[in-house]
Amino acid sequence: MLGNFTYCNPTRLYFGEDALENLGAELAKYGKNVLLVYGGGSIKKSGLYGQVTAILADCGKEVCEVPGVMPNPTVDKLYEGCRTARENRVDFILAVGGGSVCDYAKAVSVSAWCEEDPWDKYFLRMEDVDNRIIPVGCVLTMAGTGSEMNGGSVITNHASRLKIGHVFGDNVFPKFSILNPKLTYTLPKYQMAAGIYDIFNHITEQYFSGTDDNTSDYLAEGLMKSLIHSSRIAVQNPQDYEARSNIMWTAAWALNTLIAQGKRTDWMVHMIGQSVGAYTDATHGMTLSAVSMAYYRALLPHGLDKFRRFAVNVWGVDPAGGPAVEVAAEGLKRMEAWMRELGLVMNLRELGVTEDMLEGIADGVFPMDGGYKALSREEIVQLLRESL
Known part of the structure; x- marks a missing residue:
């Protein structure tokens, strides 16, 4: 660390x-x-x-x-x-x-x-x-x-x-x-799923940074695996106490500053999602899910080693399954499939965003430089366009 x-x-x-x-x-x-x-x-x-x-x-x-x-x-x-x-x-x-x-x-x-x-x-x-x-x-x-x-x-x-x-x-x-x-049992499934993704994204915002061997990253991987497992149970049976308790416990540890120790952190998905929310008043977790895949695919070449590790340690991709970039890309495919399984919003149009809003949304984004690549305003606009 x-x-x-x-x-x-x-x-x-x-x-x-x-x-x-x-x-x-x-x-x-x-x-x-x-x-x-x-x-x-x-x-x-x-x-x-x-x-x-x-x-x-x-x-x-x-x-x-x-x-x-x-x-x-x-x-x-x-x-x-x-x-x-x-x-x-x-x-x-x-x-x-x-x-x-x-x-x-x-x-x-x-x-x-x-x-x-x-x-x-x-x-x-x-x-x-x-x-x-x-x-x-x-x-x-x-x-x-x-x-x-x-x-x-x-x-x-x-x-x-x-x-x-x-x-x-x-x-x-x-x-x-x-x-x-x-x-949490009475929460509508849409809100439950949005909360689950908010938890997951809190973890990835801290995970996708740095290149050192950091204990915080090992903790993050365990939290993500637990959340993925419990989320699949909770979506099928929202009153499964064990699953809901694990999700609630993971949420607290995902953002209580523990796994940020000794690390830079990213937070660009949150910055973009929050600006989308300012325009649409959409559910927070869904603004994050709508822009995440475009962002992480753009970030992958700049943090290839961590994305490969993410694929192997979190999503169970075979590390011998091909070049690092292919293993990493397969991890993001499995992440996207899980997101769709939960019923998350996967594009901005579903949240009411239109083409003419993109420049204004980009203006409301606070740039961060803790991740593997700092985005320019033009890159943020392009990312938003890809997320429509």
């Missing part, structure tokens, strides 16, 4: 069918005023809302709410949450929902007491937090983003057609997260 690094993950995870039983003990560590944030109301239909609010009441908390957090949280919704948090002198934010709700809670946590526009400070200028941070806890209902165990937060600004993620430090990580795989 190359370089020097410090690793710390302060988030406490409670995992399993009885994980929610730990919520009361965690809430007791924080002040009386709690902001409860959640999405479109599915937690009320499932009964989870009632369980959580009963625990809050038993703990003597004064609760205010911000419901209706959308799949791609907007800057206007962020401002709403900041106002609510300030007006109620919130001591703690409890996010109950999927990754977008967790992302949103963290954005509010750093923005509520920001003395300037948090969009400008944190999402355009990417500055560090120098104001009061409201602590966050999560009750997770969807596996995918890994937001339950990291400092990342993604916010969309429709007016400027930008979707930007800021990865904050460990002072913004959730203090705790409650992960019960059964809470």
